Amino acid sequence: MGSAPFPSPLAARLSDDVLQRFLRYVRIDTQAQEDSATYPSTAKQLDLSRLLVGELTEIGLAEIELTEHGYVFATLPGTDGAPVIGLIAHVDTTPESPGTGVAPIVHEDYAGGVITLPGDPSQVIDPAEELALAARVGHDIITSDGTTLLGADDKAGVAEIMAAVAHLVGTPEPRATVRVAFTVDEEVGRGTDHFDLEKFGAEAAYTLxxxxxxxxxIETFSAFQVKVTFRGRGAHPGSAKGKLVNSVKLAAEFVASLPQGSLSPETTDDREGFIHPSRISGGVEEATVVLIVRDHDDALLEDHAELVRRLAAAVADREPRARVIVDVQETYRNMRSVIDGHPRVIAAAEEAIRRAGVEPVRSLIRGGTDGARLSAMGLPTPNIFTGGQNYHSTREWASVQDMATAAATVVELVRVWGEGETRTTG
Ligand SMILES: [Zn+2]
Incomplete structure (x- = not known):
């Protein structure tokens, strides 16, 4: 065990359970897949869902269910008349980084310095680049072996919720009724496609x-996915003079016209939005560029989409024989406007974080969550920290001490909601 003190006795008490669960869950391959025709996108996600059903049964929760879409639901009954709150995490991992054969390594009592990952020694985690790691000397740091992601996104959240409800089952004090949900396919933007809010029955929820x-x-991006398809004219290259209109060149021209020094993920941070060409495919006859467009401000998001339309049209204008089709789909909306209408949801979380021994920090996500979509559907769902870092990367890591503090926060949150109108100690 690390030499760093835990911020609260509860966190210390939960740490071993969180760690053991986490190590169990990350070894199970639950990688999601883009453009799959099935739901969930990969059947292997259910391997973890089924394991969780078994563990929830062992813990003794009620109404445990694996739905036909692969969601796990369960209930921890609370004090009579107490509110119902939801706790949500996703079982899947990102397709952006290798997810098969995860071999977690616990670097006990981290002494500082560069962590070299033994499966691929070119992969290092350097505290000079990562202030969060530099601040965690004495913690137990978990990494992969460098050949895969770790899967703290979001198995840290799953382990923390599981450890918290396992603890709460045996404690008699007043508490909220908890509805647990473990979703699938969050990483491919479809985590809530079949989420039945009425059946879930919570008045507020939290993702971990x-x-x-x-x-x-309490704030996410608003997000569009834009597909720009160019249709040219094929011809045999040996006799193409005056006939061929090459979609590959049209797509390249369009990509080259996108903003370079601004409005890109690689040149922006904090609240600034971006236009990001993430995939390109096709051939001479037809080529498609897929872009993700993001902003915290909905009006600016519309402006960015408009810019994409204009730049695509400009390419087609220069070649009248070409056609361009621009398809804009909303992926999720900034949850801020919904969350702002429910101050108790924020106050309860901040109080719980404080009781777990740390000072709460309100922050924003340069991305989306299941919570963004649930908030848009009417269930206010902010996101609570898990202690995981460097998501979607083979250099992903997590601190056991931070994960235990997140689990303690969940326990305190359920208690705070069980106390009636939120009391604050801060
Ligand atoms: Zn996630």
Whole structure:
């Protein structure tokens, strides 16, 4: 065990259970897949869902269910008349980084310095680049072996919720009724496609999905996915003079016209939005560029989409024989406007974080969550930290001490909601 003190006795008490669960869950391959025709996108996600059903049964929760879409639901009954709150995490991992054969390594009592990952020694985690790691000397740090992601996104959240409800089952004090949900396919933007809010029955919910110690995320991007398809004219290249209109060149021209020094993920941070060409495919006859467009401000998001339309049209204008089709789909909306209408949801989370021994920090996500979509559907769902870092990367890592503090936060949250109108100690 690490030499760093836990911020609260409860966190210390929960740490071993969180760690053991986490190590169990990350070994199960639950990688999601883009453009799959099935739901969930990969059947292997259900391997973890089924394991969780078994563990929830062992813990003794009620109404345990694996739905036909792969969601796990369960209930921890609370004090009579107490509110019903939801706790949500996702079982799947991102397709952006290898997810098969995860071999977690616990670097006990981290002494500082560069962590070299033994499966691929070119992969290093350097505290000079990562202030959060530099601040965690004495913690137990979990990494992969460098050949895969770790899967703290979001198995840290799953382990923390599981450890919290396992603890709460045996404690008699007043508490909220808890509805637990473990979703699938969050990483491919479809985590809530079949989420039945009425059946879930919570008045507020929290995702545990990423971010650093003490953070409460109440704001996300708003997001579009844009597909720009160019249709040219094929011809045999040996006799193409005056006939061929090459879609590959049209698509390249369009991509080259996108903003370079601004409005890109690689040149922006904080609240600034971006236009990001993420995939390109096709051939001479037809080529498609897929872009993700993001902003915290809905009006600016519309402006960015408009810019994409204009730049695509400009390419087609220069070649009248070409056609361009621009398809804009909303992926999720900034949850801020919904969350702002429910101050108790924020106050309860901040009080719980404080009781777990750390100072809450309100922050924003340069991305989306299941919570963004649930909030848009009417269930206010901010995000609570998990202690995981470097998501979607083979250099992903997590602190056991921070994960235990997140689990303690969940326990305190359920108690705070069980106390009636939120009391604050801060
Ligand atoms: Zn996640």
């Amino acid at each position: 999905d990423g971010s650093g110690l003490g953070e409460l995320e």
